[in-house]
Amino acid sequence: MIFKLLVFAVVVFIVYTLFFKSSRGKVEQPKKKNRQNDSDTMVECVKCSVFVSEKDAIIKDGKFYCSKECAGLK
Numbered sequence: 001m002i003f004k005l006l007v008f009a010v011v012v013f014i015v016y017t018l019f020f021k022s023s024r025g026k027v028e029q030p031k032k033k034n035r036q037n038d039s040d041t042m043v044e045c046v047k048c049s050v051f052v053s054e055k056d057a058i059i060k061d062g063k064f065y066c067s068k069e070c071a072g073l074k
């Protein structure tokens with residue numbers, strides 16, 4: 001009887017640990033999404049009107065271009 005109680009306690013502990021870990025993981029995910037939203041500002045190419053993320057865009061004379069071809073750098 002005591003052995004059964006011990007097994008039950010261990011099972012409860014494992015379930016509690018798994019739940020605690022998954023709930024911690026859920027807390028971390030929104031932070032990553034916020035980081036992506038901060039860095040992924042979409043800008044429009046002046047030449048061909050294609051939208052690219054700001055970090056991938058090429059800036060020439062204060063204007064955004066989607067590629068080196070559009071910026072005339074090639």
Ligand SMILES: [Zn+2]
Pocket residue numbers: 045046047048049050065066067070
């Ligand atoms: Zn372009």
